[in-house]
Amino acid sequence: MVGLNKNILRTILVASYIIIIALIIYGVSALFSYLNTGADRSKMLHTEIKKIEQYLPKIVWEPLNNEGRPMDNQNLKALENDYLDAWYVKQVAYSSNSIAGIKDYYTDSAKENIFDFIERNKDENINIEATTLNHNPTLEFFSEDGQLAVITDRNVVEFKRVFKAKKLVLETTETSTYKIVFLLEDGFWRIRHLVKENSELYKVEAAPIETNGLTIKGINYYPQATPWNMFGDAFAKDTIAKDFKIIKDAGLSSVRIFVQYDDFGKAKVNSLKLEKLKQTLDAAEENNLKVVLTLFDFYGDYSVLNWTLNQRHAEKIIETFKNHNALLAWDIKNEPNLDFDSRGETLVTAWLDKMIDLVKTIDPKHPVTIGWSNIESATILKDKLDLISFHYYEDLDDLELAFRNLKLEVSNKPIAITEFGLSSYKGLWNPFGNNEKDQSEYHKKCQTIFSNNTISFMSWTLYDFVEIPKEVVGRLPWRKRAQEHFGFINKNGETKPALKYISSN
Structure with a gap:
């Protein structure tokens, strides 16, 4: 009986040793694999607010005729995606007065302006619900090194609802023009400058539809x-x-x-x-x-x-x-x-x-x-x-x-x-x-x-x-x-x- 117990104990010790060695090898392998793999963009992002069919305003680009280096469709699509993501994360931030996601789409200097705006809204108990419905961008410039881009976005239709102490105080729809400067950093097209050049109230002039004699x-x-x-x-x-x-x-x-x-x-x-x-x-x-x-x-x-x-x-x-x-x-x-x-x-x-x-x-x-x-x-x-x-x-x-x-x-x-x-x-x-x-x-x-x-x-x-x-x-x-x-x-x-x-x- 004593010999049997010793054999059982010996078996348990050997099995435990094998399991520990296997876990160490697996851990080292995973670390090595991670260090030799490019950064996964999805894991770098705040995925809870990443635009994955969460934000699809109508966007129509003007034909490419920019100064500097020609831009291919792949780069243009990447710029478009990051641009719309930047709008989305900013709107989430203004609604919740949270800064999550902002650093992924704005450079250090640009994000400070957003952070300051959020802090003022917090102090005054203001929240803003907003969206853009239409964008009409023109690529003005794309640098030779592929690291800088400038666009003008005209007739951007923006809808906003402003709340103070959870009470609606303003609701408006505007048509605006923006000038935007982007820098390519760590694979992101981040906004360096975003300047509103003009804005006016949005109005749709729809031609009247003839309904005389309409009987249903x-x-x-x-x-x-x-x-x-x-x-x-x-x-x-x-x-x-x-x-x-x-x-x-x-x-x-x-x-x-x-x-x-x-x-x-x-x-x-x-x-x-x-x-x-x-x-x-x-x-x-x-x-x-x-x-x-x-x-x-x-x-x-x-x-x-x-x-x-x-x-x-x-x-x-x-x-x-x-x-x-x-x-x-x-x-x-x-x-x-x-x-x-x-x-x-x-x-x-x-x-x-x-x-x-x-x-x-x-x-x-x-x-x-x-x-x-x-x-x-x-x-x-x-x-x-x-x-x-x-x-x-x-x-x-x-x-x-x-x-x-x-x-x-x-x-x-x-x-x-x-x-x-x-x-x-x-x-x-x-x-x-x-x-x-x-x-x-x-x-x-x-x-x-x-x-x-x-x-x-x-x-x-x-x-x-x-x-x-x-x-x-x-x-x-x-x-x-x-x-x-x-x-x-x-x-x-x-x-x-x-x-x-x-x-x-």
């Missing part, structure tokens, strides 16, 4: 089997085309469909999703239907530093479909006023305002609207919108007067109710709800009001749905059951009495 008779649409997941794996153009024929045969002329920001890939829009959206628009055209395309469904962030990502998302979709024959109008956002309480009305409205500018810049031909959740919000940004639209789920007895009052405020623009409807659910979770006969009477009354007041409309929705995602109305069963029964066609594919009044025709 339509419906909001999701396929019955895939509500709120229209462009997912179960996408089928044949199904959509059949539904569009039903809509057309019912006497309607348009559909409203939705693009979800996350689902479509955020700033880097998914090409497969674009193809599915194209097939949907093609199906609409084949059935002589026009499409109101709603952007940014289920998006509710609005953070200023995310605006450039939002705009690249919208830009891709608008550029792709602005010439499609089925397109009727752009709806910037579904019910954004529901985010006023959580995100702040001024921030949400500013986001919408700049998104309208972007859409009109890319597509000056199609009307732009916002699908407000109620008629009370319908006058917000009315001077910039081409079509005023709102949703109405309130008492129908109040609709005509409310509509006439709105018409007085926006007498020169068409108005549409782009959502309205009544659930036919009456059951365990809502024993005092409405049945299919009540729903039919509701739509009959709606069509009478619409005809008497020449109101454009888009009802909610073609189908009853089997399953409503919890993200839409939450988990409460009485809310989910009600949402499942707004359609004109029930879960078994049978038409409901309300279909007779889907249109005034």
Whole structure:
């Protein structure tokens, strides 16, 4: 027994010795490898604020015709990346009053000015939320040794919100021109000087869009089997085309469909999703239907530093479909006023305002609207919108007067109710709800009001749905059951009495 214990102890000691030697060799090897490898830029940076698809303002370079040494595309791209990173880290710094990341993109003398500015803001309890939306740089000079570059950046669109003691005191959008001197240090194009040469208030002069005679008779649409997941794996153009024929045969002329920001890939829009959206628009055209395309469904962030990502998302979709024959109008956002309480009305409205500018810049031909959740919000940004639209789920007895009052405020623009409807659910979770006969009477009354007041409309929705995602109305069963029964066609594919009044025709 004693001999056995000695052998076990000897084995443990030998094994421990081997493990220790192996760890020492591994450590020396790792150190040697590190000392013989070039610096990893990603590990040098403050990666928590490094621009990796976090900041994508529109940047358009003037043709290269600079003094000094010619600059190749690789160097120009590196300069561009570091330049935009410099803007980004400075904006993060001004928002948080933190200096993290500044030293990576500014030389010692330049960063001292930023540090001083941050200290003053700390002392006065000031924070600045800002972003740039457009850059138009010209390379003026590139030194022969490749270590110095000078650019002039014109018409830089800057949006700023200034807070003092967490209270908004200033919100402004400016167009500025900057002169910037860069030095190449440790592989970085760092800013040595950044001087604002002039600045003025930003203003977009969009030509008015002709909307005389615009009449909308339509419906909001999701396929019955895939509500709120229209462009997912179960996408089928044949199904959509059949539904569009039903809509057309019912006497309607348009559909409203939705693009979800996350689902479509955020700033880097998914090409497969674009193809599915194209097939949907093609199906609409084949059935002589026009499409109101709603952007940014289920998006509710609005953070200023995310605006450039939002705009690249919208830009891709608008550029792709602005010439499609089925397109009727752009709806910037579904019910954004529901985010006023959580995100702040001024921030949400500013986001919408700049998104309208972007859409009109890319597509000056199609009307732009916002699908407000109620008629009370319908006058917000009315001077910039081409079509005023709102949703109405309130008492129908109040609709005509409310509509006439709105018409007085926006007498020169068409108005549409782009959502309205009544659930036919009456059951365990809502024993005092409405049945299919009540729903039919509701739509009959709606069509009478619409005809008497020449109101454009888009009802909610073609189908009853089997399953409503919890993200839409939450988990409460009485809310989910009600949402499942707004359609004109029930879960078994049978038409409901309300279909007779889907249109005034």
